[in-house]
Structure formats: C-alpha cells, structure tokens
Amino acid sequence: MNLGLDGDELVACVACGLCLPHCPTYRVTGLESASPRGRIAAMRAVQTGIAPMNETFVRFMEECVQCRGCEAACPSNVPFGHLMEDTRAALRDHGGGRRSAVRRAAEWFGYRVALPRHSVLVALSWVLVVLQRAHLLPTRAAVPAISARDLRRPLIVRASATPDAYLFPGCVMDVWQREVHRAAIRVMEASGAAVALPTRGADCCGALHLHAGRRDEARRLARRVIASMPGSAAIVVDSAGCGAAMKDYGRLLGTDEARAFSARVRDFSEWIVERGCPPLRSSGTAVVVQDPCHLRHVQRRAHDVRTVLAGAYEIRETDDEGLCCGAGGAYALTQPGLSNEIRDRKVRELRAAGGNEPPVVVSANPGCSLHLRAAGLTVKHPAELLADALEEPPDG
DSSP, X not given: OOOOOOHXXXXXXXXXXXXXXXXXXXHHHOOGGGSHHHHHHHHXXXXXXXXXXXXXXXXXXXXXXXXXXXXXXXXXXXXXXXHHHHHHHHHHHTTOSOOOHHHHHHHHIIIIIITTOHHHHHHHHHHHHHHHXXXXXXXXXXXXXXXXXXXXSOOOOOOOSSOSEEEEOOSHHHHHOHHHHHHHHHHHHHTTOXXXXXXXXXXXXXXXXXXXXXXXXXXXXXXXXXXXXXSSOEEEESOHHHHHHHTXXXXXXXXXXXXXXXXXXXXXXHHHHHXXXXXXXXXXXXXXXXXXXXXIIISOOHHHHHHHHTTTEEEEOOSSTTOOOSOTTTHHHHSHHHHHHHHHHHHHHHHHHHTTSOOXXXXXXXXHHHHHHTTTOEEEOHHHHHHHHBOOOTTO
C-alpha cells in the first residue's frame, strides 16, 4: 500500500535515536515500535511494500500522541507531524483499522455533527449540565464541570469598524472554557486593542479532524474559518492546538489565500508580546508552566507565556524539558491507558516544581488543562492569570 508520503521526508530520518527521550510513548513503554524512528521505519516498510498495512501497523500509528517533541530534538529536521498526519489520512482513505460500530458511530457524530456545528455543541452541553446537576454524570477529563452561567452569557466585545485583532473562540473551548475567552478579551482590550469576533463559519478549526486523518473535513472547516475573518487584522488564538493547525492552513489548502491567513495567526501570548502587555500588579503567586506540545514544539512560542507572566508571577519550571502531558486532543479518549501513564509522569514533575505547596499550573491549551485538572491539579490559562493581575484604572 502506497501511503502517499513524501519520499524525501520519509528518508530524512537517519535513526540516530536523539528523539527517543522526547517521545512520551517510548518513555512509557520502552518499545521501538512506540518511538518516532520505529514508526517511520514502519511507514517506510509499508510504503515500499516490504510490510503489509495490517492491524499491528495501524496500532503503531494510533498510539502516537502527535506531540511532535521529536521534531524539536531532531538534527535532521524530520517533519514527523506531517508524516503522521499523511499516514493517518491514507489509512482512513483505505479503510485501515477495524473499529467497533459504537466507535464508528461516535466518531461520525463527533466529527461530522457536533464539532462543526456550534449550536449542536451548545445544545449537547446543556444536556450535560442537566445530567451533572442531577448527579447522573460524573465530572471527568472527557466531561468537565460545565458552567450554566457561562453557557448563558455570550462573548461580548466593544464594537469597532476596524478591529486590530480577531479572537477565535473555536468549538469545545467556547462551550466548556468560555471564561478563558472572556479573560483574553479583557486583556486584549486593556492593551488598547479593538477586538472582533469571527462571523458565521468559525465553529471549528479542524485540528481534531486533521489528527484523526479526516483531511477533507479539515480542509472544508479551514475554508469556512478563513472566510469568517476577512481583512488583515491579526487572528488571536488562545488554544495552542487550534493555533498550530491554523498556522498550517497554507500547507493544508495549498493556496495563497490560506498562506496569507496563516501569516496573520498568533497565539494569545505571542500577540500580547508583540502588542505590549498592559500594566500588571505583582500577584505574589508562583506558577508552574506546562508547555502544550503544539505551542512548544510546533508553534515554537512557549517562551512568550513566560514573558507575559513574568511581570506579575514567579515562574517555576519542570525538569522534564516540556514532555507531553498525554492529552493529545482526542488521545485521552482513544488511548486512555497510555494517556494516563504519560499524565502520571507529568503530574509528578509539576508537583515537584511546585515545592511544598500544591502547584498552580499554567497551560495555554484546553485539552491539557482538562486532562491535568482531572488529575487533581489547579490549572489556569495565561489569559486568566493576566486578567487577574491587571492594574485597575484610577477611577476603580
């Protein structure tokens, strides 16, 4: 089976092994098949016809959390993320891997019905609110405690004919963590910016679809997102995974319009650094930074979080060089065993960095924060911490 992978990208890996310490699945299992070079060797074998595209190969590919920590460590600049995305797309196109009827139905509903339609996602979230209040549904990583108050209150920005920046709300984050968007708007407006929200069509960026190999659906969603934010204003994204996907729309769609759009995309902290942080007061609080993989390894903008918070918080670091927390978008649902083992290692590092007190963890990605909160940690978004530290105007 030809996976359709770029031959030059596929042979760029020289199997040096420098990626191994940075791969969370290899660190947990110790298996070569769970390492980046092992997966690339398997891709080569299938593409060249040496090995079949069987259930073992599919498992090797699906067990990758797609953190792309290997890319940051690779001296040959192997684009592992693109290879994995293209492989999963090929597997989906050729019907690779057996899935139960329940999983197929759940994936169809999630990817085709819920995520691309904000109204459906809001309605489902109201159902979850009712079930949680009736104590019929436990609060876990996949289904966090949902605020009815947040669901009732739409996002509001000051009207402006010429915005300085758009804030992209996205899908799951806008119904489960809308308070982060409110904090981001408050900080952006405190910096003097005129903020706008997208027009119709920005329901979902397609990042989860792309990770799952649903490339055509991701392209359709990307085109809708591009059309929803016309002009030249910056596009601010407070979800690291969404921002990474939107910065790669040029490659996904291959058009000048998509490349121009991607050039406008900024992570929230990245934009604040460029714009200039509004005045902050010292909080007297220490925070432990958890770098979302798609901010650290893909966008390469993790340093901006430290820059914007340094004026108000004491920054503490872990000793694991930014190893993945195991969330990985839908990975916590599809690979719960591996995901939890990866998270356990991360939680130990975060607690150690916190010292004698329970740590306040800062994370710029909704999936990471949900995953870590489910392990009992207090997790805040950089926008929330900045909003809490804003200096009040003289009139109070």
